[in-house]
Amino acid sequence: MKLIWALIRRDLTLATRQGGGAGTAIGFFVTVIVLLPLGLGPDQALLQRIAPGALWIALLLSVLLSAERIFQADYEDGSLDAMALGVVPLELVVLAKAMAHWLTTSLPLAVVAPLFGFLINLDPQDILPLWLAMMLGSIFLSLLAALGAAITVALRRGGLLVSLLILPFYVPCLIFGVAASRASELVQPSLLILTALVLASFVLVPVAAAAALRAYLK
């Protein structure tokens, strides 16, 4: 556990020193949300209806923005070779890197995203469920982003490919995330399904991503 914590701590330090993680993602997110009412016109009722969905879509895209870099730097500078030879299984390395991505990118996004809901007339009583759903869903988003990053680790400009590969898998998270984000009787079951998605990806993503990384190192 201490060994894994060392990796998470290093990634957090790198993210704060280099910048570009949460800052870029939040900047992109805000830009999309600001542009939306300009494109759709000032119809308050329409904006309120689409607000949770729009926030979720912006969240998905912002998380994917930085996804491709999760393993790339470590692959290029040889750190991944050394990590593969370490005593920590590669599966746990993947989990640690996904968690670091969550802490530096997805979680800050999920925390501030509902606050920007006021720009698109988000119903105030939807804020709390949206917040909960986004916090939960963001774990899933980071884990899946790590999978996409692992599959494309050696490809230059693999960013678009990551999006193409991973966005379809984001669909269930989007559907139940939006359903959980409107104050209604659907909130609780949707949150449960989101939790199930998070737990399933916790188990499956490290195995799949580690297999992909091993294939690249061969």
Place this chain on the structure above:
Amino acid sequence: MLASAGRGEGIALPHASRWVKRGPMVQLHADSLACQRGGRTVFTDVNFTLSSGQLLELRGPNGAGKSSLLRLIAGLGEAISGQITLAGGNGDLSIGQQAHYAAHQEAIKAPLTVAENLKFWGDFLGGGDMAAALAAFDLGALADYPAALLSAGQKRRLSLARLALVPRLLWLLDEPTVGLDANSLDRLTRLLRGHLSGGGLAVVATHAPLDLTADATLVLGTAR
């Protein structure tokens, strides 16, 4: 059997660690290894046996498969035939987990300082001796320097300092001398000597002759 005697003064390394567990005699044995890369046969029928305290030197022109062989030993590559075994080591760990693999890529993070880079690898690889690592390549004065500002040779020294940081049974070094000045080369030689006289094994691919007598030299074929 132990050819490390008579190699002169080496740097003593801490070999007691929970990750280094071994019997009195360790043997790395390769049996008719063959390697293919991108459909091209790099080498076939490579055999060697390396015992505790011995150094194997890999020689051969560019593209002869020295790096491929090292990666193969570490478990980072796949042999198309033959096998490689380590007898007398820690049976619970793979060969790679008992080895240091130092390649051309330095595995250094530029935004971190020298000490932070070492600290991470020490923690991640199971507890390291920071003071020994800094001393091994005289990096003490650079400890708080961001790695981004290091010269190529200094980066190489930082990368090689991992060898002294965490004890490992087997060292796989891929042209470790590239970019090193005379002084650092001498330090590397002493470090290797200390490792070998402590019963460690080393496989070194190099073009520059080391100031060490290799127990065996393996010359890989010509590139096609």
